[in-house]
Amino acid sequence: MHAATDRLLRHFLEAAQPTVPLVALWAHGSLATDDYQPGRSDLDLIAILDEPVTMEQWRRIKRMHRGIDLPLADKLHCSYMARQELADLSAEHVTWAHERIFRRPVTAVTRRELHTRALELYGPPPAGLLPPVSDEELAEFVRADLRDFWLVMTRGRRRWLRDIWVDLGTVTVARATVTLRDGRLISKREALDVLHELGAPPNVVADVRARRYGTPAPVLSRFRRAKLARAFIRNTITRTLGPASP
Incomplete structure (x- = not known):
């Protein structure tokens, strides 16, 4: 350690x-x-x-x-x-x-x-x-977290200019998608690979990876990053939860 x-x-x-x-x-x-x-x-x-x-x-x-x-x-x-x-x-x-x-x-x-x-x-x-924790309890919590917190947070724009929201939001939807799909938990490192499978903007993924692992950072303005990340997170949650989500 x-x-x-x-x-x-x-x-x-x-x-x-x-x-x-x-x-x-x-x-x-x-x-x-x-x-x-x-x-x-x-x-x-x-x-x-x-x-x-x-x-x-x-x-x-x-x-x-x-x-x-x-x-x-x-x-x-x-x-x-x-x-x-x-x-x-x-x-x-x-x-x-x-x-x-x-x-x-x-x-x-x-x-x-x-x-x-x-x-x-x-x-x-x-x-x-x-x-x-049962599989049902785990899935119920993950769905509620996506629906009642993260989806609500995508209604605003200003917060997505901050690193913490982009980093945590993108990783969370990737981890949640895998949990609901496969019933397993994955690390943040694994989530960054899953983001590509989910169609996340490559420059946003590279931006998140750079802050966590010190890899080369892309040239990306905060305003462009905010728009891309927010749209990806909202669309992924809606797709993951299905037509019943708001």
Whole structure:
């Protein structure tokens, strides 16, 4: 593992153990695959606790994350799930991400990732604690995410001038299409190859790949890129969801 990443994870585990009643700590996403890009990828963690987070623990979690003064700390995200809430897909869990604390559910995609390729940092593996996600639950979440979030986001134009929307939007629709078609999860690296199969504009794909992997970047204006990416994402979602989508 990347030295700075390994140091950060070891520091975080040492800090978390006296802060919360920690049962297990797992990583998912790029960190648990061969697709992790130091400095570009987020460090996505799940902490399993022996009891729900109290207000005092909420404050301790916030102080702990703010007190981490190490490289890549701004990339570290963690959701804190109590044992008693693991079976509830709709439960909102205390989460630190993007340098703030809030509550959000741990999605069906994340839960499936944890069962298929988690990096176990502490405690028992996911299979011993986390209920599995059925294929129906996974597909239902992916379809709802495309319909209720990403399709809605394509109605506006200004946000698509930003790198993050282009990068995440194009990769998400590719990954979602494969999940709904084949029932499997793919990495961001694999998604970039799938984008070509889906008819994504080659210069947009090259633009996304350049930011993630440092490959040569195409000559492409932000306005042209925004128009191409937004149209591709909207058309792909509509095609994937079928005629019932708005």
